[in-house]
Amino acid sequence: MSNKVTDKIAEVAESVLSTTDFFLIDVEIKGGDTPEVWISIDAEDRGVNMDECADISNEISFLMDAHDIFSGKYRMNVSSPGLSRPLVDRRQYPKNKGRQAKVKYKENGEYRKVEGVLREILKDEIIIELEDESTLAVPFDDLVETKIIPSFK
Known part of the structure; x- marks a missing residue:
């Protein structure tokens, strides 16, 4: 996927996250017949739980659909970066x-x-x-x- 698509998804994600105490770490798109969007988020002073990830995923998906970022199906994954990922922010x-x-x-x-x-x-x-x-x-x-x-x- 192009950087333009990733940038647009990041923009949508940041607009959703701006109303929370989370911030965007990364956006990745993994190819295939059905693209997979991986969004990593974090918070300054606490962890991220699954319910929060699900809520944010739903909001981002809604806005991505409204902006026609993908013409067909895609999968959305929102999670904390996890310990295997380096600190980037x-x-x-x-x-x-x-x-x-x-x-x-x-x-x-x-x-x-x-x-x-x-x-x-x-x-x-x-x-x-x-x-x-x-x-x-x-x-x-x-x-x-x-x-x-x-x-x-």
């Missing part, structure tokens, strides 16, 4: 404070990777506590990828 960081993370960042033109606990989320950077209890400040502008490591304690 600054608003996702505060609720993950205190959690273990793998962080890839760029420093002086080179890629570096560290693993540690997200100790502080500041306006322009994150502070990671490393295994040796030292801390590392990484500016948001230098972040390449941050993935939360699930804890099953």
Whole structure:
């Protein structure tokens, strides 16, 4: 699918989400005879439950149909990004404070990777506590990828 279709879906999704405390993370369209629209949403200070995803899915589908984004059938999937997805929006960081993370960042033109606990989320950077209890400040502008490591304690 073209970026134009994805952009239109994102625009519709953002209009629906603007009346909630959720924000848009991503829109993907997977091809096939029946296109599948995957919309990832998140909230700054809480998780996303299935009932909320269903309500948002219904609203977005209604508006997509009203705007004739697809001429035929399609499938809609609205969900939280899940732990397997990297954090892509600054608003996702505060609720993950205190959690273990793998962080890839760029420093002086080179890629570096560290693993540690997200100790502080500041306006322009994150502070990671490393295994040796030292801390590392990484500016948001230098972040390449941050993935939360699930804890099953």
